[in-house]
Amino acid sequence: MWDFETDPEYQEKLDWVTEFMRTEVEPLDFVALDPYDKKNPDVLATLRPLQQQVRERGLWAAHLTSELGGQGYGQVKLALLNEILGRSRWAPSVFGCQAPDSGNAEILALFGTDEQKRRYLQPLLDGEISSCYSMTEPQGGSDPGLFVTRAERDGQSWVLNGEKWFSSNARHASFFIVMAVTNPEARTRDKMSLFIVPAETPGIEIVRNVGVGTEGSGSADHGTHGYVRYTDVRVPLDHVLGGEGQAFAIAQTRLGGGRIHHAMRTIAMARRAFDLMCERAVSRQTRQGPLSNFQLTQEKIADSWVQIEQFRLLVLRTAWLIDKHQDYQLVRRDIAAVKVAMPQVLHDVVQRAMHLHGALGVSNEMPFVKMMVAAQSLAIADGPTEVHKLTLARRTLKEYEPADPVFGSGHLPTRRAEAQARISP
Incomplete structure (x- = not known):
């Protein structure tokens, strides 16, 4: 059964998050504070009331299981949530899912001793430390x-x-x-x-x-x-x-889900650039009318919309597969595909938006330069794009068997001869 709708109860939560982000969280991006600096009393005074609202809505540390104070939502619901949180650098700290703390909390929860959890995991989950x-x-x-x-x-x-x-x-x-x-x-x-x-x-x-x-x-x-x-x-x-010699296996566990969360937050950034591009298109006047009248502008908007929507569907499908199999190794190719596509989509959309804004677009008075740097960073973080392309290709090629080394299975004369032999008396 295929279903592209979010259940009403969770959609109500997402609607609240959208409004909460717009009115309370996104404005914090313009203040000179670092949400990771838990030793700064001004940071804590800003975070605590917002975090409490998130807790009251049952959305705190939603990536963790209920035993650890999270919600155990699964990757699809987390993806839909992170799609909204990606609008602000403060949002992950407000919702208790900031990197690298979220990944560190996950591996401490899975592999830590009781004492390690008491001393390091619990204060991390409570948002007291970084x-x-x-x-x-x-x-x-x-x-x-x-x-x-x-x-x-x-x-x-x-x-x-x-x-x-x-x-x-x-x-x-x-x-x-x-x-x-x-x-x-x-x-x-x-x-x-x-x-x-x-x-x-x-x-x-x-x-x-x-x-x-x-x-x-x-x-x-x-x-x-x-x-x-x-x-x-x-x-x-x-x-x-987790025991001596276990670092590699633990690191792979840590990275799988995080790549999906990064991807959905990337979609939020791409959509922000897309919205600014469309706004510019209908606002900026030339001697021939608004920029939106030009076919090249329309092409930029069409290509961007298609890229964002294709990528979003790939991410959600990958999240669904993780929930289904509960094994990151079985979904490794799909996660690699997400990682490969992520920086390219953001780069393409931001570049179009930047160019449509002219000199203003490359200035420090618009967010596009930072977004472009973010696209390049995403191509490197959690393993470079090139490595994930190799993973994707190798996993795909394992599904194929060699055919005739000269003409292959698509050779039309050979196929015609085979078909003729089937129907000949």
Whole structure:
């Protein structure tokens, strides 16, 4: 049975979220505060009342199971919610689903010990602290086969040494989840472990906070991707997450659902650009009339609408498959397809909107430059587009068997001869 409608009860929640976002959350994007800075009393004073409203509506940390204080909605409902939350950088913090905290909470919930959950997961779920996922490295990017950060046993402790690059939210984090090599002789998927490292642990140095695109790296800006150096950082043996050698498998669990949430938030950004493009088209006058009268303008709008709607359907179908199978590995190709399409759709729509705005479009008085940088970032985050294309192609090719190496199964003369042989007496 096919159904493209949202059930009325959940649609009522989405309608409330839409209005709440418009009146209460989106305006916060224009204030000089960082929603991840839980140590700033002004941030907490702003977040707490809004978070309480979200809790009262039963939408807090909706990505988690009910046992962990979430709603257990499943990926389709989460996708529909994130499609709205993507309009504001404050929204995920208001709704308790901000990255990297959401992914860190998920793996702590699935793989953490009771003590790890008490000390690190619960404050994270309550919105009291922020966290950092520290995985990629300067020399190896996101390829775990090239990681060199080591963790070695020394008595009752693990000692970490190495450098990590683009560690999201490092400067505001109360704890880091760090991927480090514990068995260098093992195969890639077995040689690394994840460690929970409290931020106050001696030996952690944030070399600098890296901004994305036009962002600055100073404390007043939003450059929160840390270049982090770990020098003889000592943590207790019980701070391994999920067991020694399990980092690769845990990381794959962490990334699957997050890519779908990023995709729906990307749709919100693309729609914002699309709305501004259409508004510009009917507002801007030329000597021949409004821009909307020109066929090239109409083509930009038509192409953008089609791309957004096609992508949205792909994302929702992938979310539905995840809910159906409850196994990210079975939906790996579909998730890869979403990841491949995501930056391209955003890039194309934003570029058309930007060009239609002329000089204003490339200025810092419109949001398009940041959106364009976001498109490029999405092509790199959670694995580069090229890697996901390989995954998609390889999984697809496994479904095919070799045919005649010269002409193949589509050769018309061969097909005619076969058909004639079937009907000949």
